[in-house]
Amino acid sequence: MYLGGNLSGVVGASIARVTFMDASTEELRAAHDVLSEFYAEYLAGALDRMPEDRAVLGLFCDLVLGADIGASVGDIGCGTGRLDPFLAARGLAPRGVDLSPEMIRVARRDQPGFEYEVADLRELPFPDASLAGIVCWYSLMYLAPSDRPAAFAELARVVKPGGYLVTAFKAGDSSLRRGGRTAGLGVEFDIYWLSPHEMERRVNDAGFATVFWGGIPPEKEGTSTQGYLISRKA
Numbered sequence: 001m002y003l004g005g006n007l008s009g010v011v012g013a014s015i016a017r018v019t020f021m022d023a024s025t026e027e028l029r030a031a032h033d034v035l036s037e038f039y040a041e042y043l044a045g046a047l048d049r050m051p052e053d054r055a056v057l058g059l060f061c062d063l064v065l066g067a068d069i070g071a072s073v074g075d076i077g078c079g080t081g082r083l084d085p086f087l088a089a090r091g092l093a094p095r096g097v098d099l100s101p102e103m104i105r106v107a108r109r110d111q112p113g114f115e116y117e118v119a120d121l122r123e124l125p126f127p128d129a130s131l132a133g134i135v136c137w138y139s140l141m142y143l144a145p146s147d148r149p150a151a152f153a154e155l156a157r158v159v160k161p162g163g164y165l166v167t168a169f170k171a172g173d174s175s176l177r178r179g180g181r182t183a184g185l186g187v188e189f190d191i192y193w194l195s196p197h198e199m200e201r202r203v204n205d206a207g208f209a210t211v212f213w214g215g216i217p218p219e220k221e222g223t224s225t226q227g228y229l230i231s232r233k234a
Helices: 023-042 051-067 084-089 101-110 145-158 196-205
Strands: 072-076 093-098 115-118 131-137 159-171 176-179 189-192 208-216 225-233
Touching: 023 101, 023 189, 051 084, 051 131, 051 159, 051 208, 051 225, 072 084, 084 093, 093 101, 101 115, 131 145, 145 159, 145 196, 159 196, 159 208, 196 208, 196 225
Parallel strands: 072 093, 072 131, 093 115, 131 159
Antiparallel strands: 159 225, 176 189, 208 225
């Protein structure tokens, strides 16, 4: 997940870099605090069962290393940190950020070899042009339309020229939906299945050029197409 606000009592020594906490963001953060252990269990080993995800992430790793601008990457909306061992095994040095203090707590517990911090996508804790790449794996789908221009601009700010962005997302018509109900934990939050056209336009407007895009058809009625996009900062 992606967004932050006026946080207090953050787990560990992290400083939450924040702007505001509106009702939707507060709901999102609280829901993912509740979902943290569920995600840790449900998604354990999930990447091993997803060859398409591994292929796209592997291509991203190869592109970043081939650019010869370093190996530091941000895992934006890292959740439980489940992608970071894969990224590290492919030669990258990931650092995770997430809105949810509980997600960060679980990530630190389950992936102790990596650095994690509570942070806001609209105010990332990275200097300008400091990262060779960023991973946004199903973490941009919580962005309300009004937040998207600033959020994509912030992603572009922290990436070096020639660096890469990779994102996976649920592809749809960009309309507002409610997520979280299927977990059965009494939480829900706003979510958007972004259209591939809008996703590509957003990254292009932020200064990235499309390198690769693809998708997987929905497995059954009512589920989404899975979209993938890799882009390079000019």
